Amino acid sequence: MKNPLNRLDDLSRRELITRMARTCLGVSLVPPVGLARALETSVPTHASHVIYLYMRGGMSHIDTFDTKPDAPDGHQGPVRTIKTKADGLQFSGYFPMLAEHAKKIAVVRSMHHTQGAHEPGVYKVLTGFEMSASMRHPALGAWVARQVTQGHGTLPPYIRLAGLAGHPGAGFMDARYAPVPVLDAAKGLEHTQLQNGDSMTNLRKRSGLAEKLNSDFLSRYPMADVKAHADVYADAIKLMTSKDLEAFDLTQEKSRTLEEYGGDYFGQGLLLARRLVEHGTKFVEIELGGWDTHEDNFAKVEYNASRVDYGVSTLLADLEARGLLESTLVVLTTEFGRTPKIEKTGRGHHPIAFSSFIAGGGVKGGQAYGKTDETGTHVIENPVTVLDFHATIGALLGIPAQETISGGGGSFSIYGGTGAKRGVPIAALV
DSSP states (O other), rough: OGGEEEEGGHHHHHHHHHHHHHHHHOOOOOOOOOOOOOOBBBSSSOOOEEEEEEEETOOTTTTHHHHHHHHSSTTTOOOOOOEEETTOOOOETTOHHHTTTTTGEEEEEEEESSSOSSSHHHHHHHHHOOOOOOOOOOOOOHHHHTTTTTSSOOSSSEEEEEEEEEEEETTOOGGGGGGGEEEOOOOOSSSSSSSSSOOOOHEEEHHHHHHHHHHHHHHHHHOOOHHHHHHHHHHHHHHTOHHHGGGGGGGGSSSHHHHHHOHHHHHHHHHHHHHHTTOOOSSSEEEEEEOSSSSSSHHHHHHHHHHHHHHHHHHHHHHHHTOGGGGGGEEEEEEEEESSSTTBOOOEEEEEEEEEEEEETTOOOOOESEEEEETSSSSSSSOOOOHHHHHHHHHHOOOOOOOEEETEEEETTTTETSSSSOOOOOTTTO
16 A cells, blocks of 8 residues: 555645644754754865855856956946966956955856756756756765765854745655755744744653654654655754854944945855865855846946955955855855847847856966857857866865665766766865
8 A cells, every 4th residue: 555645745735744743842943954963074074165256147257257248349348357365367347355365266257058947947056957857966065965964063054044935845855954044144043942932851852742643653654755854843942942043143243244245245245255164064055136137237347346356355354364264155146147249238048158266266367278269159168067066076075976865766976877978076176
């Protein structure tokens, strides 16, 4: 006889367990996503944390990190090209502060894929794979979170500063590897306080009852998903009583530090990311939207680039001052580039050539890897797939290429599926 729990889809199973927790514990918990206990990688590694900056909408490579000052009219527009502290490496004039940190940064100018619409493009860049009607792949952060050794610490290993709508999350992995969402960096991790002035003593009593009910439920439905969600709630209660919750409190920072990062949500998110990394979180993902520049391209890019320039420069300097830069990868990427030729006042989607960068974490900075043609239309040297980019991050973290897990009807790793073309780390960067 088929297990009746199998009739429920993933969201229904999560809702069922969420309601059980609310009923038994009387406490509002964070969403049923990964709250792992561990903070150490399973193999010796140079980098041990990732701050992943996602530029949603399709960041123009021509106007940021792959400028073309000699391109024909109608391509470069008003964007200047400036020198950086790294010999031979140039950025657009929108990044004067990042130019001072260029020796820490490796720009990849030859990223490419075939997904020209936003949703499949985002999915491709976050997971390394094309969207499928029959499978949901894990996001890069889930692969990194899975490398955490259990039993050390209480903070979630994977935190996302934005919503989860449309996000692949943990894919076919356990729920514990999914991102915990923080919607407002200034408010930190919400819904972790006891309700109605309740006491910890009562909470522990109810959690004991819930554990018994979970045990009975698991004995009837011995499924990995059920156990994973039960573990999530155990971790949530552990986190609620932990001093590590202070990591989410930006008010503990000096006013000068708050000012240095800036008062907008992106700057505050970067500061929170630094605090989380400092307290042991493995992977922090921050999204900055507004890069879909079909109209008014240059004004929009200048505005967003200024936020990136100011905030990320502050982050790199802060990580370095605290001795965290060598152990932290700062990754910036987007779903695709924009068309080199200006279309009225904007640029269209352009997945066949775009730019990303990696800083810190032992990456060989001060260089640009790969090359596009004179207009930035096509990759002409050292093409890099999304899986190659993920493999480079995996190599810098010390994740072994041979380590795979079974899921979704095949065997997969951060380097890709064993049956498909696997990603290859960029040797010049690692």
